Amino acid sequence: MRIWMLGIVLFMSVAGFLGWQAVVGRIMLIREYRRTSLEHRFICESLLTKESFLEVCPSARHLERLRVMPISVRFPHVNKCTISVTAPGERPATLIVAIDQFPTVEQARERYQLRRHDAVIVDEDVLGILGTHSTIDGILNGRALMLLRDRVVADIAPSGGGLCPKEELMELGRLLAQRLVLFLPQEE
Amino acid sequence: MSSKTNNLPLGLDIVHDVLADRSMRFLNASVLVYAALLPFNAFGLVLPLVGRYVKYTELALVFVVVCGVIAYLTGHIRLKEAFWLYVFLAINILAQILSVVFAPYPVVDLGPAIAAAQYSVLVFVLMHAFHSERLIQATLVVMGWSVMIVAVHSVALYIMQGGIFLTREQPSIVGTHIGNYLGYLLLMFGVGVTYLYLIQHRGKWLVVATVAMAIWLFSIVISGIKMSQIGIVVFLALSFVLVRGTRWRVIGAIVLFLALFGLQFNVIHIQRAVGTVRLAVYERQQDVRRAIANVSWDIQRRIPQRIAKAPKPTRESARASRETASPSLTESPQNIPVDTTTVSPLSPSPAPSTSVPKKSVQAPTGSSITPPFTVSVPSMAKTESSIETKPMQERPVFIEQPPPEIKTIKRDDSANFLWARWIIDSSRSFELRMRGMQAAVAMGMAHPLTGVGPGQQLYYFDHFSELVRERAYLPGRFQWIPSDIRKYIGSSTRLTISATNPNNFLLMVWAETGLIGLVAIFGIFGCILFDVARALWHTRERSGVLSVQVATTSFAGLMLFQLVNPFMLHPWFWTTLALLSAASYTVVTQKEERRTHEV
Numbered sequence: 001m002r003i004w005m006l007g008i009v010l011f012m013s014v015a016g017f018l019g020w021q022a023v024v025g026r027i028m029l030i031r032e033y034r035r036t037s038l039e040h041r042f043i044c045e046s047l048l049t050k051e052s053f054l055e056v057c058p059s060a061r062h063l064e065r066l067r068v069m070p071i072s073v074r075f076p077h078v079n080k081c082t083i084s085v086t087a088p089g090e091r092p093a094t095l096i097v098a099i100d101q102f103p104t105v106e107q108a109r110e111r112y113q114l115r116r117h118d119a120v121i122v123d124e125d126v127l128g129i130l131g132t133h134s135t136i137d138g139i140l141n142g143r144a145l146m147l148l149r150d151r152v153v154a155d156i157a158p159s160g161g162g163l164c165p166k167e168e169l170m171e172l173g174r175l176l177a178q179r180l181v182l183f184l185p186q187e188e
Numbered sequence: 189m190s191s192k193t194n195n196l197p198l199g200l201d202i203v204h205d206v207l208a209d210r211s212m213r214f215l216n217a218s219v220l221v222y223a224a225l226l227p228f229n230a231f232g233l234v235l236p237l238v239g240r241y242v243k244y245t246e247l248a249l250v251f252v253v254v255c256g257v258i259a260y261l262t263g264h265i266r267l268k269e270a271f272w273l274y275v276f277l278a279i280n281i282l283a284q285i286l287s288v289v290f291a292p293y294p295v296v297d298l299g300p301a302i303a304a305a306q307y308s309v310l311v312f313v314l315m316h317a318f319h320s321e322r323l324i325q326a327t328l329v330v331m332g333w334s335v336m337i338v339a340v341h342s343v344a345l346y347i348m349q350g351g352i353f354l355t356r357e358q359p360s361i362v363g364t365h366i367g368n369y370l371g372y373l374l375l376m377f378g379v380g381v382t383y384l385y386l387i388q389h390r391g392k393w394l395v396v397a398t399v400a401m402a403i404w405l406f407s408i409v410i411s412g413i414k415m416s417q418i419g420i421v422v423f424l425a426l427s428f429v430l431v432r433g434t435r436w437r438v439i440g441a442i443v444l445f446l447a448l449f450g451l452q453f454n455v456i457h458i459q460r461a462v463g464t465v466r467l468a469v470y471e472r473q474q475d476v477r478r479a480i481a482n483v484s485w486d487i488q489r490r491i492p493q494r495i496a497k498a499p500k501p502t503r504e505s506a507r508a509s510r511e512t513a514s515p516s517l518t519e520s521p522q523n524i525p526v527d528t529t530t531v532s533p534l535s536p537s538p539a540p541s542t543s544v545p546k547k548s549v550q551a552p553t554g555s556s557i558t559p560p561f562t563v564s565v566p567s568m569a570k571t572e573s574s575i576e577t578k579p580m581q582e583r584p585v586f587i588e589q590p591p592p593e594i595k596t597i598k599r600d601d602s603a604n605f606l607w608a609r610w611i612i613d614s615s616r617s618f619e620l621r622m623r624g625m626q627a628a629v630a631m632g633m634a635h636p637l638t639g640v641g642p643g644q645q646l647y648y649f650d651h652f653s654e655l656v657r658e659r660a661y662l663p664g665r666f667q668w669i670p671s672d673i674r675k676y677i678g679s680s681t682r683l684t685i686s687a688t689n690p691n692n693f694l695l696m697v698w699a700e701t702g703l704i705g706l707v708a709i710f711g712i713f714g715c716i717l718f719d720v721a722r723a724l725w726h727t728r729e730r731s732g733v734l735s736v737q738v739a740t741t742s743f744a745g746l747m748l749f750q751l752v753n754p755f756m757l758h759p760w761f762w763t764t765l766a767l768l769s770a771a772s773y774t775v776v777t778q779k780e781e782r783r784t785h786e787v
Contacts, residue, residue, distance in 0.1 A: 007710065007714075065296055071651045075662075084647060086685070088646050094684055096651075096654060096684055098654045155682070157682055
């Protein structure tokens with residue numbers, strides 16, 4: 001029985017240290033990460049599949065256990081769709097696509113500028129797609145292709161293992177830029 | 189024979205004792221071989237018939253299991269009464285199974301889950317294989333000897349590379365270039381070196397043990413793993429508290445470590461200071477050489493005048509002067525061969541010739557020869573009298589010596605690896621670890637019961653790192669933390685799995701196996717630490733070094749290390765747990781048996 005008491009003491013210690021409100025807040029975060037609309041989740045899951053990724057990034061075909069995994073999360077100010085492409089290994093090959101859907105265009109522009117502010121800008125309007133701003137950045141931890149279309153900001157960052165060299169990253173950017181319209185409200 | 193073996197140094201008497209026990213010899217030997225091979229866990233061989241790659245430690249463990257089963261069947265060891273520990277070890281296996289079954293994305297690679305479950309079995313096997321206090325002591329001795337191979341190798345590399353040891357870029361004898369492995373290994377197995385240092389009696393072997401301790405401590409310093417260095421201080425400080433009767437030695441070890449750390453931390457400044465001193469000495473030597481050359485030159489200039497003023501020579505002295513053909517000192521010295529080596533102006537014979545070719549210098553011409561430098565010449569008379577009796581064979585010439593080569597004098601502070609690790613890299617390291625830990629917390633919160641699956645955090649990390657990054661944009665977060673620290677905790681930098689990871693063993697368990705895994709690991713820790721507390725309480729009055737004391741202090745350092753570097757899926761960590769459990773259990777059972785006997 002004393003072992004179980006140790007667990008209670010530990011929990012009380014953590015609660016006392018963080019504060020009860022903080023503990024409740026932490027537990028409530030579980031909900032926050034699951035609260036997302038079915039429509040958003042469906043779009044996020046269909047945006048990039050393993051097959052479509054390998055079409056635009058053929059250099060990743062040799063990687064074993066490559067996994068394309070989408071997760072959609074709702075924050076009070078933004079709907080996030082993050083798609084990770086990962087192949088484990090001694091040095092895992094990873095690529096993360098983060099698509100932020102804002103309520104207004106201004107917020108999206110602000111986020112786009114903010115992210116550009118964090119980065120060292122190498123080149124702008126690299127994709128040349130009408131209605132879409134595109135920037136390729138050299139950042140602290142690698143390079144990233146950023147897109148802005150209406151109220152949606154996308155951030156594509158191959159971060160390790162040499163996944164998607166520059167030409168392939170451009171192709172992936174073009175593919176996603178075309179599909180970003182799915183996140184925009186449809187005109188009636 | 190027995191008296192000889194009792195006097196064996198550096199713990200060899202303990203090893204001899206456990207191997208001399210006929211009934212348990214094979215089990216003891218297999219345990220010691222396992223402990224000796226454990227630092228080199230990365231190495232193995234391909235089995236000839238099966239064709240499968242097997243690690244040496246796995247082979248040794250098979251022998252431990254076989255010998256342990258035989259010892260159990262023959263009644264030499266019995267199952268320990270640790271019900272709750274067995275329960276939590278079983279829960280750990282259950283947590284892996286549930287985590288695989290309920291993983292949000294199907295687990296393809298079962299390797300991490302199987303490994304984590306196997307380690308529960310490993311703890312069970314080893315806590316029984318370490319069946320006596322003497323065997324645990326012998327294991328500590330073997331661990332100490334084994335880690336000295338790694339420590340000596342590291343220090344040798346450091347010396348051979350001219351004071352540079354880059355853990356992350358050079359092949360290590362441990363079999364991996366990951367610096368944290370070396371840091372963890374040195375911290376974990378260093379308990380053996382410390383044990384040898386503490387048990388050694390006065391005499392020459394204590395000196396040897398102290399040197400070994402210094403080499404081990406210095407290898408930790410040059411490895412540059414910050415948490416390993418903090419862990420060693422905690423380890424030694426706790427040893428001071430727990431190990432009675434050897435506190436002065438522990439203080440000595442702490443002082444030694446701090447001195448070595450201070451030396452390496454300021455190595456560039458020290459090298460600069462040494463370089464400055466060497467340059468000053470060089471300048472002083474040059475001044476002295478110039479002065480000597482001037483004195484000699486002045487003497488040579490005055491000799492003809494003395495000869496002119498001297499009384500008429502006698503017949504004997506004239507004969508002597510005819511026999512020694514001295515060169516004319518008044519002629520203008522043109523194209524005189526000069527030895528480039530240092531020539532002592534007062535020596536009667538020229539300096540031995542070297543391989544350096546002789547070269548000519550243009551000496552000053554004219555009737556009055558001015559010395560190259562103006563110096564004061566003390567006690568001239570005595571020198572002149574000694575010179576006058578000897579013939580001048582060669583004109584002394586002052587040759588400028590090349591300045592000493594000081595390699596590091598132009599290097600800046602960032603060239604000091606340890607300094608850079610502590611001062612430059614710390615903020616970046618803190619930012620990476622904070623992001624990793626927050627992402628792990630969020631990962632566990634999203635899948636609280638069974639986690640994302642063993643080994644699966646790799647796939648999920650980037651998502652949750654992105655979520656943490658998003659929350660950094662929310663206003664009013666972490667306002668209670670000072671802004672200098674908050675900017676790293678609430679950083680909005682894009683950080684992915686290629687740059688960081690959960691970084692904390694408890695959060696790793698939380699993220700991958702959820703609440704069930706966390707209960708299992710806390711339960712295992714709780715049971716073992718409960719026994720440890722009882723053992724330490726029972727031995728609070730005993731002097732001398734007990735294995736439970738040093739194992740506990742080492743465990744504390746290792747836990748500290750694991751708070752920022754997870755080593756859950758590695759046999760080193762679980763072997764430490766088994767060793768600590770066995771050491772505490774031995775003390776507790778001894779105490780209970782004694783009490784029962786008294787009753």
